[in-house]
Amino acid sequence: MRRAAAIASVVLAATATPAAADTTAPWVVLGPDGAVVRVATTDAACPRIRYDDFDRPMQVRVGPWEAYPHTVCEAPLPAIVQRASFAGRAIPLPRPEPRRIVVLGDSGCRLKGGSVQACNDPAQWPFARIAAAAAAMAPDLVIHVGDYHYRETPCPQPGAGCEGSPYGYNWGAWRADFFDPAAPLLAAAPWVMVRGNHEDCERAGHGWFRYLDPRPRPPDCEGFTEPYRIAFGDFSLVVHDSAIARDQNPRDAEIERHRGQLAAARALATPESWLLTHRPLYGVYKFEPTTRRPILTNETLQAAAAALGPDPFRAVFSGHIHRFDAFSFAGGQPAQVVVGGGGTALDPSLDDPPPDLAILGARVSRLTSTTGYAFLFLERGGAGWAGALYDADGRARLRCRLDGKTMECDP
Ligand SMILES: [Fe+2]
Structure with missing residues (x-):
């Protein structure tokens, strides 16, 4: 990179607004203790998800590391939940008896x-x-x-x-x-x-x-x-x-x-x-x-x-x-x-x-x-x-x- 261009890009980086967080769609994994919802985000904090009529926090599963720039966030998805969503997207719910x-x-x-x-x-x-x-x-x-x-x-x-x-x-x-x-x-x-x-x-x-x-x-x-x-x-x-x-x-x-x-x-x-x-x-x-x-x-x-x-x-x-x-x-x-x-x-x-x-x-x-x-x-x-x-x-x-x-x- 030429010096002038390098300086310009440094200035741009210093003055530009931070990039919007990259947050994935949610996915749901079943395990021995029930279902868990996960998302990956470049945001500093884990987002909230919605269960029925309430917002609920997600916890950090693991933070960013080397080639993995996202924090992976998760929350248990209890069987009692009737509706779940994240950023307006429906989260698929586990069925008690999948057919x-x-x-x-x-x-x-x-x-x-x-x-x-x-x-x-x-x-x-x-x-x-x-x-x-x-x-x-x-x-x-x-x-x-x-x-x-x-x-x-x-x-x-x-x-x-x-x-x-x-x-x-x-x-x-x-x-x-x-x-x-x-x-x-x-x-x-x-x-x-x-x-x-x-x-x-x-x-x-x-x-x-x-x-x-x-x-x-x-x-x-x-x-x-x-x-x-x-x-x-x-x-x-x-x-x-x-x-x-x-x-x-x-x-x-x-x-x-x-x-x-x-x-x-x-x-x-x-x-x-x-x-x-x-x-x-x-x-x-x-x-x-x-x-x-x-x-x-x-x-x-x-x-x-x-x-x-x-x-x-x-x-x-x-x-x-x-x-x-x-x-x-x-x-x-x-x-x-x-x-x-x-x-x-x-x-x-x-x-x-x-x-x-x-x-x-x-x-x-x-x-x-x-x-x-x-x-x-x-x-x-x-x-x-x-x-x-x-x-x-x-x-x-x-x-x-x-x-x-x-x-x-x-x-
Ligand atoms: Fe294999």
């Missing part, structure tokens, strides 16, 4: 070294379309099964379709990967946030604890967090943190840690209970081309679960693999559902399973696997849940039904 649930995961735009997605092209990175289509379903609840932040390294060259993208572990990347595209779905319903491996402490973990983990924020990033339950009468969601659980070559310490965590998660199960964990517990990544031997999605979790006996959950919902899989088993093992087509570059479908396929000793009685950008919508009715896998334009691709521990999906 319409959206499940999606693995939604960010991949920028990591040579793995590059065209973040600026809604056909190549359609998370915003998925969020809008899912919001149109008017859900009572949204479950994100993890992996929100994918923009880790710079867009490499002009023509890649990601020009100008923010990247790294900072607010800009979180906003571009999650908060902006998710906006209509954040406005539609409270969310259950599951932590993915992209949110471990070596990656976007600081952002995870600033914005999304539902509990009081720990002083520093924590590698493991304890399982918790969100209860809705007889139905409940039990959330397990599998951010650190090596897919292959498991380490004894991780197996032990998850054995304790999965046992604690099972102790929280109710008669109608789903386990939410980012890495599929009973899944297959792919079959070896020649032997057809299954390569398991997660050897750590399977080794941890092997000694625990019968699994009380109806179903396990996961992501991590970027496609849709629905496994059902003979015997008492829960259905394993993988909903990982939320926007990140896709994995191929799991085709031609061997006829004797078994996972943790339980024979697979039914397997549906399909690739494509998609979210799952399930509605409770009668004894089970029925719905569909929808594409980014909101068109039903598979009709699905979860009955007991069986998940059936058909074109």
